[in-house]
Amino acid sequence: MSEAAAVMHTAAQPAESPLTPESWGKLGMWVFLAGDAMSFGALLIGYGLLRHASTNWPLPSNVLGIGLTAFMTFLLICSSVTMVKGLEAVKNNQRSVAKKYLLLTALGGLGFLGLQAYEWTHLIHEGLKLWENPWGSSLFGTTFFIITGFHGMHVTGGVIYLLVMLSIVSKPTTALGPGWAYNVVEICGLYWHFVDLIWIMVFTFVYLL
Amino acid sequence: MADAHASPNYWMIWLYLFVLTVVEIAVIYMPFAKIIIAILLVTLACYKALLVAMYFMHLRFERLTLGIIALTPFILCVFLILMLIPDIS
Secondary structure, three states: OOHHHHHHHHHHHHHOOOOOOOOHHHHHHHHHHHHHHHHHHHHHHHHHHHHHHOOOOOOHHHHOOHHHHHHHHHHHHHHHHHHHHHHHHHHOOOHHHHHHHHHHHHHHHHHHHHHHHHHHHHHHHHOOOOOOOOOOOOHHHHHHHHHHHHHHHHHHHHHHHHHHHHHHHHOOOOOOOOOHHHHHHHHHHHHHHHHHHHHHHHHHHHHHO | OHHHOOOOOHHHHHHHHHHHHHHHHHHHOOOOOHHHHHHHHHHHHHHHHHHHHHHHOOHHHOOHHHHHHHHHHHHHHHHHHHHHHHHHO
């Protein structure tokens, strides 16, 4: 390295002002979520375009079970609250409370996945396939399974992520409080709330509209 | 840094989200014109998403630039919709 470059390098240090002073990981998660939001955005816009162009698109509320999915929405909203409560407990150094809330959050996600599996099975038995269905445009099934499936995979990843956080918080050697453990649980929370946020959009566009 | 703000009342946000979901479901059975229902649903969904981002994801208490990063996909989605309009008309 030349001397000039070395001087520039040291000079650049004081000007550095991280967007997320807690950790770079948090900024990394936000950037990832912004990218992921674009994937979901493109899927939902594509859905809108196909539906608009179609002349025989079934009315989703006639085919899909709104009651069951409303309950699934409720489960995810509840699991978002248990997530923030869990993070609060990590911050306050309450290990057993944090474990309880993180476990509840993971269970909320598992409940969501169980209900989605039930919903898919039911709809497939009624004739909803990726390539055809008895109610109208074949793309109705294609878009339904791809969008809800893509979201369901995010929930699956989220549950695994939460279980990892649970094991970190459970270790008696892990120091809680606003340090490392707090930071990683906060980042996990960002992902989990994002999955909830996306479901709010999917529920509205694919089920209600 | 994280202690700079009092933590919001999360149960209140939960209640808002719950009530707004109930309102959304009620809206689809209302005898309004389709376009009115669509506008209402999209508005409600965006408001719910905003609540989650602002309070659960703490965006309200972060730096503005982080908010701009979070807003980028929405701006690009609006741009994508505008670019697709010639195709659907």
